[in-house]
Amino acid sequence: xxxxxxxxxxYKNNFLKExxxxxxxxxxxxxxxxxxxxxxxxxxxFHPGWEHPPQEIFMMxxxxxxxxxxxxxxxxxxxxxxxxxxxxxxxxxxTHIMHGLxxxxxxxxxxxxVQPTRNLSKLFWSNATKTGRINELTFSLGMYFKDxxxxxxxGQGIKKGxxxxxxxxxxxxxxxxxxxxxxxxxxxxxxxxxxxxxxxAYALExxxxxxxxx
Amino acid sequence: MTDVxxxxxxxxxxxxxxSGMTAALEAAETGKQVVLLEKNPALGGRTxxxxxxxxxxxxxxxxxxxxxxxxxxxxxxxxLTQAEVTGISGxxxxxxxxxxxxxxxxxxxxxxxxxxxxxxxxxVDNPFNYNLGKMKAAYIPSAMAYxxxxxxxxxxxxxxDAEAAKAACKYGAIELEQKEETIEIKAGAVVWATGWQPxxxxxxxxxxxxxxxxxxTSVEFERLADPHGPTGGxxxxxxxxxxxxxxxxxxCAGSRDENHLRHCSRICCMASLKQTHYVREQHPEDGKxxxxxxxxxxxxxxxxxxxxxxxxxSVTFVKSKVARISEDGNGNPVCWGVNTEGYKRYSNPHDLxxxxxxxxxxxxxxxxPANVVFDSSGxxxxxxxxxxxxxxxxxxNALDVNRAVQSATAAALxxxxxxxxxxxxxx
Numbered sequence: 001x002x003x004x005x006x007x008x009x010x011y012k013n014n015f016l017k018e019x020x021x022x023x024x025x026x027x028x029x030x031x032x033x034x035x036x037x038x039x040x041x042x043x044x045x046f047h048p049g050w051e052h053p054p055q056e057i058f059m060m061x062x063x064x065x066x067x068x069x070x071x072x073x074x075x076x077x078x079x080x081x082x083x084x085x086x087x088x089x090x091x092x093x094x095t096h097i098m099h100g101l102x103x104x105x106x107x108x109x110x111x112x113x114v115q116p117t118r119n120l121s122k123l124f125w126s127n128a129t130k131t132g133r134i135n136e137l138t139f140s141l142g143m144y145f146k147d148x149x150x151x152x153x154x155g156q157g158i159k160k161g162x163x164x165x166x167x168x169x170x171x172x173x174x175x176x177x178x179x180x181x182x183x184x185x186x187x188x189x190x191x192x193x194x195x196x197x198x199x200x201a202y203a204l205e206x207x208x209x210x211x212x213x214x
Numbered sequence: 215m216t217d218v219x220x221x222x223x224x225x226x227x228x229x230x231x232x233s234g235m236t237a238a239l240e241a242a243e244t245g246k247q248v249v250l251l252e253k254n255p256a257l258g259g260r261t262x263x264x265x266x267x268x269x270x271x272x273x274x275x276x277x278x279x280x281x282x283x284x285x286x287x288x289x290x291x292x293x294l295t296q297a298e299v300t301g302i303s304g305x306x307x308x309x310x311x312x313x314x315x316x317x318x319x320x321x322x323x324x325x326x327x328x329x330x331x332x333x334x335x336x337x338v339d340n341p342f343n344y345n346l347g348k349m350k351a352a353y354i355p356s357a358m359a360y361x362x363x364x365x366x367x368x369x370x371x372x373x374x375d376a377e378a379a380k381a382a383c384k385y386g387a388i389e390l391e392q393k394e395e396t397i398e399i400k401a402g403a404v405v406w407a408t409g410w411q412p413x414x415x416x417x418x419x420x421x422x423x424x425x426x427x428x429x430x431t432s433v434e435f436e437r438l439a440d441p442h443g444p445t446g447g448x449x450x451x452x453x454x455x456x457x458x459x460x461x462x463x464x465x466c467a468g469s470r471d472e473n474h475l476r477h478c479s480r481i482c483c484m485a486s487l488k489q490t491h492y493v494r495e496q497h498p499e500d501g502k503x504x505x506x507x508x509x510x511x512x513x514x515x516x517x518x519x520x521x522x523x524x525x526x527x528s529v530t531f532v533k534s535k536v537a538r539i540s541e542d543g544n545g546n547p548v549c550w551g552v553n554t555e556g557y558k559r560y561s562n563p564h565d566l567x568x569x570x571x572x573x574x575x576x577x578x579x580x581x582x583p584a585n586v587v588f589d590s591s592g593x594x595x596x597x598x599x600x601x602x603x604x605x606x607x608x609x610x611n612a613l614d615v616n617r618a619v620q621s622a623t624a625a626a627l628x629x630x631x632x633x634x635x636x637x638x639x640x641x
Contacts, residue, residue, distance in 0.1 A: 035466070035508040040537025040551035040559075041420070056557045087420065087537065089471035 024100030038084035132188030137181040226401035231259020233607025234407035236622035242290040256359035265440040268488040306602035317392035319366035324387040333382035347444030403602040403629035410608035413468035420538035427453040458566035469572030482570035
């Protein structure tokens with residue numbers, strides 16, 4: 001049984017409870033009074049990809065629209081500007097809930113496959129956790145050479161690389177970019193320790209939320 | 215020295231608005247001695263600054279007049295205006311209040327003829343109109359001010375203007391040598407009825423109050439609609455004096471908001487529903503009101519009033535709390551938000567935006583000179599620890615006029631019980 005099916009069975013017909021227990025800050029969802037200030041304050045105003053504003057997502061959670069919420073690209077559109085948190089009359093941590101929902105959808109394998117934020121996050125995470133330090137060179141190369149679905153695309157990579165040539169040279173001159181980073185680059189002293197720590201954190205988190213360690 | 219006869223069988227009422235007047239009269243009409251203190255030069259409080267009441271749409275002149283008549287007919291109430299309590303000591307049945315009296319510079323001889331105002335040149339902000347207009351520095355606070363006596367603004371004392379006012383008075387009513395004084399008043403029980411103040415709308419940053427001139431508060435709107443107000447009752451927008459016909463009302467401006475006032479102010483929904491009447495009456499053909507709301511709280515019997523406004527084609531309801539206000543090139547405020555019914559985005563320009571601001575208790579954050587318990591919004595809580603200091607009206611909760619009067623009557627009854635006990639002990 002997939003993680004998604006397992007959760008669907010466990011929280012049968014109670015998506016709100018599922019969100020409360022599984023999603024970071026999910027326990028705040030029920031506090032929303034549907035005033036609409038978060039949606040109206042969102043800088044992604046009128047962006048076509050922002051299908052459901054936060055207020056609507058909260059209502060959909062309460063209405064049990066599990067599939068629609070978790071497969072939605074909306075929460076991935078959040079720019080983390082925190083305008084909604086600042087203005088929310090009920091002090092809901094809306095930005096954090098959006099991130100929590102995105103993380104949960106990803107964990108269950110429901111997050112949209114073609115989603116720039118998702119790909120960027122994934123790339124960043126694997127890059128940063130590999131050595132414990134972010135390698136800017138391999139990270140930006142990864143961005144250039146991977147398409148919207150995360151597959152290698154040589155043509156696109158070369159094109160983007162040429163577009164950014166001037167910036168790269170400027171960074172080199174200012175000693176902000178080290179070309180030798182391509183050979184692994186700077187790293188933490190205890191990489192094994194970092195990996196063990198992250199694995200432990202993941203195991204603890206999964207245990208706390210009653211999820212299987214995948 | 216101002217002479218006040220008071221004993222520990224006296225009830226001291228602090229605040230001369232509708233609640234304080236009611237508490238004082240209810241107690242006095244049962245035979246108790248009452249001292250009624252008011253900070254301003256006239257009684258009536260915020261109620262007298264309204265154009266009309268809901269739900270019957272009558273003018274405050276009516277309700278206040280009845281109370282003023284009761285007051286004039288009752289020898290047991292001693293009214294002191296321009297009086298502020300600075301300290302209270304003692305305990306239930308035996309309080310001593312220290313009261314600061316600021317000078318009016320006008321004595322009882324005043325006939326309210328207005329000759330002093332004609333003589334004075336200086337103009338000052340008119341607080342009765344929420345500073346929307348100016349008035350002469352020799353003034354009568356409002357058309358139905360009680361006492362009907364002029365006041366000299368302290369800023370002209372010592373200037374030729376004050377001398378001019380004195381010279382103009384045919385009745386010897388102007389006393390420029392009056393000084394501030396402090397007196398002590400004994401009391402068995404205290405009714406604290408200091409009312410409320412409109413929440414400072416400038417603190418709601420995205421709404422631009424103070425930055426955009428055509429964003430005003432609901433209390434200011436009352437003054438614009440009132441024939442005694444700064445525009446003679448015409449709803450003109452502050453930026454260019456243009457007649458405002460397309461008016462937005464924003465509910466919960468400051469209320470029900472953890473960043474501002476935690477409580478529901480209770481009156482604002484009804485106040486905005488009432489104010490849509492002002493718009494329609496002035497512009498029956500092309501007046502337009504838009505109410506932006508989270509949910510309309512027209513409590514109990516006010517539901518009928520709400521339904522009538524809903525049926526009015528000139529009023530539109532948008533279920534959404536406006537997220538922010540901007541201003542277009544013509545000085546029109548533009549409301550931005552998302553309509554909860556359908557989740558559609560909007561950006562609507564209006565001639566004027568009225569913020570239905572919340573009620574902040576006047577006692578909030580103020581070190582009132584009595585040992586009382588407050589709730590999380592700053593209202594006085596009914597608590598045995600308060601002794602015989604009883605909150606009444608909007609000092610105790612967000613209330614409309616009707617409920618404030620009920621609350622004041624209840625407080626009067628509690629105060630009466632305390633002084634009755636004192637009387638029995640002394641008999």
